[in-house]
Amino acid sequence: xxxxxxxxxxxxxxxxxxxxxxxxxxxxxxxxxxxxxxxxxxxxxxxxxxxxxxxxxxxxxxxxxxxxxxxxxxxxxxxxxxxxxxxxxxxxxxxxxxxxxxxxxxxxxxxxxxxxxxxxxxxxxxxxxxxxxxxxxxxxxxxxxxxxxxxxxxxxxxxxxxxxxxxxxxxxxxxxxxxxxxxxxxxxxxxxxxxxxxxxxxxxxxxxxxxxxxxxxxxxxxxxxxxxxxxxxxxxxxxxxxxxxxxxxxxxxxxxxxxxxxxxxxxxxxxxxxxxxxxxxxxxxxxxxxxxxxxxxxxxxxxxxxxxxxxxxxxxxxxxxxxxxxxxxxxxxxxxxxxxxxxxxx
Numbered sequence: 001x002x003x004x005x006x007x008x009x010x011x012x013x014x015x016x017x018x019x020x021x022x023x024x025x026x027x028x029x030x031x032x033x034x035x036x037x038x039x040x041x042x043x044x045x046x047x048x049x050x051x052x053x054x055x056x057x058x059x060x061x062x063x064x065x066x067x068x069x070x071x072x073x074x075x076x077x078x079x080x081x082x083x084x085x086x087x088x089x090x091x092x093x094x095x096x097x098x099x100x101x102x103x104x105x106x107x108x109x110x111x112x113x114x115x116x117x118x119x120x121x122x123x124x125x126x127x128x129x130x131x132x133x134x135x136x137x138x139x140x141x142x143x144x145x146x147x148x149x150x151x152x153x154x155x156x157x158x159x160x161x162x163x164x165x166x167x168x169x170x171x172x173x174x175x176x177x178x179x180x181x182x183x184x185x186x187x188x189x190x191x192x193x194x195x196x197x198x199x200x201x202x203x204x205x206x207x208x209x210x211x212x213x214x215x216x217x218x219x220x221x222x223x224x225x226x227x228x229x230x231x232x233x234x235x236x237x238x239x240x241x242x243x244x245x246x247x248x249x250x251x252x253x254x255x256x257x258x259x260x261x262x263x264x265x266x267x268x269x270x271x272x273x274x275x276x277x278x279x280x281x282x283x284x285x286x287x288x289x290x291x292x293x294x295x296x297x298x299x300x301x302x303x304x305x306x307x308x309x310x311x312x313x314x315x316x317x318x319x320x321x322x323x324x325x326x327x328x329x330x331x332x333x334x335x336x337x338x339x340x341x342x343x344x345x346x
Contacts, residue, residue, distance in 0.1 A: 005032065022150065025170035031205025035124075042151075075121065076126070081097045099125070104135055122153065125155065197221065197287060198212045225288060240331075270335065307337070310334050
């Protein structure tokens with residue numbers, strides 16, 4: 001089933017069942033349930049007798065195959081790291097976080113065969129931005145000459161990272177952010193009452209906030225804030241060393257708190273600082289507004305902008321860092337310099 005904030009795009013999309021587009025690009029911020037929506041729409045397309053709202057019946061032969069995860073005409077192209085497999089043994093290579101070209105080559109072979117159960121086949125690619133250029137070009141060939149009856153559902157939180165030629169061959173369906181009231185209501189219904197701080201940190205994305213709550217996000221968030229507020233007098237290199245040990249700790253790793261997520265939080269912290277410096281309000285850490293006002297006062301606008309842009313570049317390379325400690329030191333030293341009193345007119 002879909003989430004409450006997805007009802008409008010769902011109704012508009014199922015209305016096109018008679019003439020569905022061969023490729024859809026479902027885009028929007030992480031944590032609002034786009035993959036869930038894609039799975040529900042795939043079920044709609046494959047179902048023999050969807051209900052009056054377009055939802056799969058759950059009882060026909062097609063639905064039974066899908067629910068048992070054995071439908072031969074529902075194909076998923078996702079990174080190996082996202083697949084439900086046992087953890088790798090110590091010493092083995094970690095599963096890839098990218099969609100590799102071999103997956104698209106295998107898909108091409110599967111699509112060369114006539115559909116097993118019906119004339120409709122559905123391919124879900126998620127996240128589409130996880131493709132490198134070679135993989136994307138291989139998929140592009142399939143989108144240019146799609147096999148008869150095949151529907152592609154590309155899910156992306158960063159559609160601008162996709163090749164323009166791929167975007168041009170898809171019907172774009174952007175998903176707006178949920179209304180705050182709807183997001184809070186969903187969290188309450190799913191055991192997340194009182195997690196307003198995590199909801200704000202997640203950019204008002206309820207599923208992302210629920211994930212944070214499950215990984216003890218409140219404790220991680222408090223540690224993150226406390227360490228940043230300790231600078232100064234604590235030295236940036238000292239905090240980087242503490243964060244390096246923090247990321248390596250078993251409980252932190254088990255919770256799924258990674259370098260990438262830490263840098264994302266840092267980006268949001270600096271965004272709030274910059275907004276405060278320019279007279280705005282904190283968005284991701286609203287309970288730290290007083291601290292942001294104090295920290296932003298001596299900083300310069302240009303220095304804050306430079307820091308944010310540098311963090312964006314660090315984030316792009318964070319999935320494969322050569323040295324985590326050096327990445328953390330670079331990030332925190334840039335942050336410390338941005339907070340230093342400005343020597344130029346502000």
